[in-house]
Amino acid sequence: MSTSDRITLEHGSGGALSRQLTEELIYPILKNEAYGELSDATAFEIQGRVFITTDTYVVDPPFFPGGDIGTLGVFGTCNDLAVCGARPRYLTMGLVLEEGFPTSDLKRVLESVRRAADRSRVQVITGDTKVVPSGKGGGIFMNTTGVGEALGNHLLSAKNIKSGDKVLISGPIGSHGLAILAAREGLKIAACLSSDCAALFPLCSALYSLGKDLRFMRDATRGGAAAVLNEAVGGNCECGLEILETAFPVPTAVAAASDLLGLNPMEIANEGVFIAMVAPAAADKAISLLRSFDTGREACQIGAVDSRYPGKVILETAVGGRRILDLPRGLLLPRIC
């Protein structure tokens, strides 16, 4: 008996074929010393404060230039921990496969999970696989829940920001969202773009060494930089942000494609970019720390915290005007992560 070419409903039944899929395909690729035997729950120990985060990935298509749903499932969830000042340690993986999904594609995704996990020094320690009938799923959906240990006692929060703090971005924006769109719709205009999907922990932990001068970090995924900037000051009655549009690093291909498609690069999802807010005196140090990493080589300041605009993000535009940069509205790109 060998695993069939395509996933069938019986692979999700809990019977012999489920067992075979797990034992012969999934577990051999993912197993590690912390996931020593197949079981529904796994034990681990972490001293002190534990961080937990969860994300379900529904990206369409599951394979795209620069990565796939497996890469994304590992880096994306680990990044959510890293920006909190936590070292990612363990992941769980919940798969929802659509009947007919090619088994070879599943293998490819799992190999990406393994590679990304090894690079991130995290271990997948338990999982679950469901199968839904053809027409009731999207090929493959993947939930990863990540557990990390606090790097220190300093809690990062947008509540820490003060007027005068500097707003930094770790790298160029817009590549992930446009690469997905190009792969899905066959757009030649953005065919040269690759997702920026990357592990942010090394950069985040370098900034964490700044201590209390580091106020807050957040990765700019769904909703892009615009969403993160707004969420940082959304509930804040004392501070707002003044952001300089021309300061953002935007790859030429992203600028050209966004222009033609009527998209705003600041609203496009990234998977390897975060925004950090730091004390004024620490800004130069923070930028040079970020630039010491390949992923952060274009890190720069994009603005400052400003008490004149409580709760608002004010954008100084390329043509010299000023307007409110709001949370993105209207139909954005679906199934981007």
Added chain:
Amino acid sequence: MSTSDRITLEHGSGGALSRQLTEELIYPILKNEAYGELSDATAFEIQGRVFITTDTYVVDPPFFPGGDIGTLGVFGTCNDLAVCGARPRYLTMGLVLEEGFPTSDLKRVLESVRRAADRSRVQVITGDTKVVPSGKGGGIFMNTTGVGEALGNHLLSAKNIKSGDKVLISGPIGSHGLAILAAREGLKIAACLSSDCAALFPLCSALYSLGKDLRFMRDATRGGAAAVLNEAVGGNCECGLEILETAFPVPTAVAAASDLLGLNPMEIANEGVFIAMVAPAAADKAISLLRSFDTGREACQIGAVDSRYPGKVILETAVGGRRILDLPRGLLLPRIC
């Protein structure tokens, strides 16, 4: 601006409508002191060994007699922790909604999550919501990842079992799977059945007090009792199981419906039943502990561990024959949990 009647793609965009759905609908229902603010990751502390488990629920239909996908998402995941000898503490929740899903149904599911979590004394501490286009999802899928703290140092495992140990079942089998099937297909034959969906932690923690006499517990979900019994001895070269078919508590309606549908109650999924293996001397005590709970009032012994059949489950059938009870094969009921 108010949340619309149906979920739209924009609710999953990461922009203004995503924020609104989370802030106005999801968070107010789920918030608790451990989930004090909306963020991508949440911190907690647990002393000692931590257990983690993950499950994605794709049950069709999402509402059924005896519960819904929200009840299942909480009890199911907490039960996976409970049978490991862990007290469920925290849950994460990842939703995948299909465009067009009624917002009122989402509210109803979330209220079930809250009620089941309160009853189980667990807290939802972080979450994620994605929306997929119509035709690419199944209405609502829900991943819950559960974190629990070890009840003690004794690690439960099928590796602990010894010849002569007794095999117990906590309650009557088959109701959940048939209730879902009846609700999905409109089968009048099983219309009187309700899911047995229930929290097993109180029963499991009572058995944990038996110490090393408690060898192993596992809830009999997908694949039913047949799958659990086989998985317990699957990799075991020293022991097998001898199981008495007539010992299983089977509700009359389950027996009748299974008979007509050609299903084996031992292969049907349950959501409030587990199997425990205990030292011979502790069997009576274990049964009386289980029976002190309403969910366990029909608990009984169904067989024993036997060194004559290494790795096998031998079933003594109702008509007095003996056969191997194997892992379920062939198309079982899809989307049952």
